[in-house]
Amino acid sequence: MTTETRNFELRLKQRPGSDVSPDDFTLGDSPIEAPQAGQVLVKVEWLSMDTYLYERTIGDAMGPAIPLGSRMPGRALGTVVSGGLPAGTLVSGDFGWQKYATVDASAATALERNAAPDTWYLSALGAPGLTAWLALHKVLKPAAGKTLLVSGAAGTVGSLVGQLARELGLNVIGIAGGAERCKWLMQHGYQAVIDRKTVTDWKQAMLAAAPNGIDFYYDNAGGRILEAAVQAIAPGGRIVLCGHSGEYTSPTAKLTATDLLYKGLTLHGFRVWDFTAQFKEARAALLDLIIQKKLHMEETIHHGLASAPAAMDAMLNGNGLGKHLVKVHED
Structure with missing residues (x-):
């Protein structure tokens, strides 16, 4: 049982702009709630920084906007203190x-420790x-020997x-920002990397990195990068849309039926929850x-609950490598 008696939480104070600031949140506290029948008290150890959460703070997501004044939601990992587990x-x-x-026991998924670090569950x-x-x-469903282009390549999904x-x-080509991130990708499976911070002509940059053509594109960016990929990809190419981080601060992609029709391209908007039947196979x-x-899995660790806003901002702006996590407790 914890010896602490107060719980601390971060609440959304105002809608963030293109950058996330600690001023967008306020710290609140309340007594730790003892679990009732069918509940568990969880010590929250790790917070996951995810783009969908930022989208919900600004009211631009599949899920509902987070109400001002309410506690920030978010995926997390923890250990049971007491209750039904x-x-x-x-x-x-x-x-x-x-x-x-303090949550219903059904809302806390028990996990088995395995060969991976605990944090890899996030x-x-x-x-x-x-x-x-x-x-x-x-x-x-790519075939061996074909070329895949990946944007957001140094992020959690892209890496x-x-x-x-x-x-x-x-053959894998990545898009990332900065020399350090590009070098890291070359050490982890990528044959070539485009530094988005130095690009002036996206289509030409893609074609130069893939002289034999691009067959597939895994899109985590949207915006002008998606536009250029549609122009650069080979006829019959397939594109999966998994994110649109490039549209938070720049215009959305402008595509026409002509762009897709005459090259015979296939675009698929991917939602992971549409594939729950395949989760066991994938895991x-x-x-x-x-x-x-x-x-x-590279991880960028931020320390303390108060660091969560800076962690979200770092994730959105590509500062750090791999998965951004907040280590909530410093004990």
Whole structure:
């Protein structure tokens, strides 16, 4: 049982702009709630930084906008303190930006510890890993020897896509921002990387990186990068749309039926929850690669609950590598 008596949480104070600031949030506290019958008290250990959460703060997402004044939601990992599950059980759930969560036991998914670090349940073995594996294997279905272009390549999903594509025998080209991130990608499965911070002509940059043509595009950016990819991809190419981070601060992609029709392109808007029937298959495949040490997950760690706004901003602006996580407690 915890000796702490107060819970601290971050609440949304105002809608963020293109940059996320600590001023957009306020710190609140209240007594830690003792679990009632059918509930568990969870010590929230790790917060996951995800783009969908930013979209909900600004009111631009598939889910409802987060009401001003309410606690920030969000995927998290924690350990059970007391209640309907054994103390010490590793659990995941939408516990939100707080130090302790009292939730229904059904809202806390018990997890088995395995060959991967616990935090990988928020990345390689969580929604990002499922998104990477399922969009690649069930939507794009690329053949060995073909060329795949990936935007947002140094992010959580993109970095996994590159490694998974390498295992399939693909030529993989990434798009990332900055020399350090580009160098890191070259060490983790990518044959070539385009530094978005130096590009003046996106179509030409793509064609130069892929002299034999681009067959598939895994889109995490949208906007002008998607526009250029449609122009650069080979006839009959397939594109999976998994994110649109490039549209937070720049115009959305402008595509016409002509762009798609005459090249015979296929675009698929991917939603991971449409593939729940394949989650078990995907997780088993991902864990097998982890056990074989063929899958690596870089993590950028931010310390303390108060660091969550800066962590979200860093994720959105491409500062850091791989998965952005907040280590909630400093004990």
